[in-house]
Amino acid sequence: MRSLLAIGTTLALCVPALSHASPPAEVDMLYEVAVAPSPERIRSDIQTLVDFGTRHTLSETESDTRGIGAARRWISAEFEKISAECGGCLEVIYVSDTISGESRIPEPTEVVSVLAIQRGTTDPNRYVMMSGDIDSRVTDPLNGTSDSPGANDNASGMAGAIEAARVLSKHKFAGSIIYAGLSGEEQGLFGGKIVADYALAQGWEIKGVLNNDMISNISGIDGVTDNTTARVFSEGTRFVETAAEARSRRFTGGEVDSPSRNLARYVKAQADQYMTNLNVMMVYRLDRFGRGGHHRPFNQVGIPGVRIMETHEHYDRQHQDLRTEDGVIYGDTMDGVDAVYAAKLTALNAITLAGMAGAPPFPASVEIEGAVQPSAKMTWETPGNAGNLAGYRVHWRLTTEPEWTRSRFIGKVNEWSFDNLVIDNYFFGVSAVAKDGSETPVVFPGAAGRF
Incomplete structure (x- = not known):
């Protein structure tokens, strides 16, 4: 039963509150x-x-x-x-x-x-x-x-x-x-x-x-x-x-x-x-x-x-x-x-x-919070000249993983809650995706990752 609950929690991760957002095709x-x-x-x-x-x-x-x-x-x-x-x-x-x-x-x-x-x-x-x-x-x-x-x-x-x-x-x-x-x-x-x-x-x-x-x-x-x-x-x-x-x-x-x-x-x-x-x-x-x-x-x-x-x-x-x-x-x-x-x-x-x-302009002012909470929440801003922006992709990985291993395209929003992901155990980031599929590198939250 615990395993089934864990699978259900994983599948429910990042379910968007907005309408379904489909990522652009590869370039x-x-x-x-x-x-x-x-x-x-x-x-x-x-x-x-x-x-x-x-x-x-x-x-x-x-x-x-x-x-x-x-x-x-x-x-x-x-x-x-x-x-x-x-x-x-x-x-x-x-x-x-x-x-x-x-x-x-x-x-x-x-x-x-x-x-x-x-x-x-x-x-x-x-x-x-x-x-x-x-x-x-x-x-x-x-x-x-x-x-x-x-x-x-x-x-x-x-x-x-x-x-x-x-x-x-x-x-x-x-x-x-x-x-x-x-x-x-x-x-x-x-x-x-x-x-x-x-x-x-x-x-x-x-x-x-x-x-x-x-x-x-x-x-x-x-x-x-x-x-x-x-x-x-x-x-x-x-x-x-x-x-x-x-x-x-x-x-x-x-x-x-x-x-x-x-x-x-x-x-x-x-x-x-x-x-x-x-x-x-x-x-x-x-x-x-x-x-x-x-x-x-x-x-x-x-x-x-x-x-x-x-x-x-x-x-x-x-x-x-x-x-x-x-x-x-x-x-x-x-x-x-x-x-x-x-x-x-x-x-x-x-x-x-x-x-x-x-790619579109890079996500700006990326920040994250979630200490002593069951979920991490990331926010960012959309710069000007973003006419080719299709939306954003959020990324997360275990702290010991060298590359970004998990991601989800979430559309044109400027915040995201990673439900049931404890901030202590993961690193998070966000990238901007163009209408043709071109994408920025992942931007890590805070001054440490700011482009």
């Missing part, structure tokens, strides 16, 4: 996007970037054939070419600042990044960004003259961003997409910092940064060859969390539910739904152990960001002078590039960008 267009990136185009773009000889931040800027200046002008020209094919749908800009007095940039150096912006149709100030790095390096971080092909690190991520622009510029979205080539990564993540500060100054609402750093190598120094797994790194708690917010989180939870962590869960969910033969490994770290990447400057100013990359790195092909020692070949050359794998990870980015850009 068929994303199945097409998932197979659209071209390995051949990506390989060609990686080769072009490699052929600039070196793209070191301190390298030549006046030549048309060598150095980072030539590389960034070529990237800008490629974005302009894509824009011409879509009727001027991309706004291509340079964002730069002069850095000096740093250990890896001792003399005044202009650090220049290239952005291509695809404006949204109804909510243009809401952005999602895909970034790759323009620059490369060899063993000495101050060596801006020696050949530094940087094929995998990180011509692959840059080529992926260009290819994503080619694919997604054929479609229109409610929100905006930024395709970014960031400079100065190897010298201290300066390009990302400059662009993050620029975005804040412009008042851009960037809801997610997908930093792609090394997406074409499938054979690791550990002897493993794997072309079916990608890693996604994300911070657990927000870097900008205040002392008061940390105290609140200590009693209400959210240590693994920062917006960056829920962005990582979203990347994985998109892959599970729209892709085949690709497994996403969520890594509960900001980045690799003791190392950094270009999503970090965005995290540091409160912009959610994750790192997408290969699973098995080959350190002989990273930050190495081109040489052979004791029969071991060192250097980041085209030999280590698997263009099919790079296309697969580019597709992962593309379906994530399209899903987020196509």
Whole structure:
């Protein structure tokens, strides 16, 4: 009898007080996007970037054939070419600042990044960004003259961003997409910092940064060859969390539910739904152990960001002078590039960008209550520019589960009671769903999860 009562309670969970709400269908267009990136185009773009000889931040800027200046002008020209094919749908800009007095940039150096912006149709100030790095390096971080092909690190991520622009510029979205080539990564993540500060100054609402750093190598120094797994790194708690917010989180939870962590869960969910033969490994770290990447400057100013990359790195092909020692070949050359794998990870980015850009505005001011009560109650607000909103989906999971496991579409309401679910035992969240089925990442209640 107790078992039957428990089943009945579960079935009664979240029965809506309003009329039945049916969720929109899955987004068929994303199945097409998932197979659209071209390995051949990506390989060609990686080769072009490699052929600039070196793209070191301190390298030549006046030549048309060598150095980072030539590389960034070529990237800008490629974005302009894509824009011409879509009727001027991309706004291509340079964002730069002069850095000096740093250990890896001792003399005044202009650090220049290239952005291509695809404006949204109804909510243009809401952005999602895909970034790759323009620059490369060899063993000495101050060596801006020696050949530094940087094929995998990180011509692959840059080529992926260009290819994503080619694919997604054929479609229109409610929100905006930024395709970014960031400079100065190897010298201290300066390009990302400059662009993050620029975005804040412009008042851009960037809801997610997908930093792609090394997406074409499938054979690791550990002897493993794997072309079916990608890693996604994300911070657990927000870097900008205040002392008061940390105290609140200590009693209400959210240590693994920062917006960056829920962005990582979203990347994985998109892959599970729209892709085949690709497994996403969520890594509960900001980045690799003791190392950094270009999503970090965005995290540091409160912009959610994750790192997408290969699973098995080959350190002989990273930050190495081109040489052979004791029969071991060192250097980041085209030999280590698997263009099919790079296309697969580019597709992962593309379906994530399209899903987020196509979604309605994120639920705002999400809060939850329910201490010493038999049910949890969550509330949220609907921002402006929500003309494509079909409704909301509530989510819940056990506190030990790494991903959102249960959900229900509830329509256009701004509160929900999880009847007979004790708040102590579960985590809760809410996402916004568009009329075409596009959906936001899950927003966790309170400051800990706020996008």
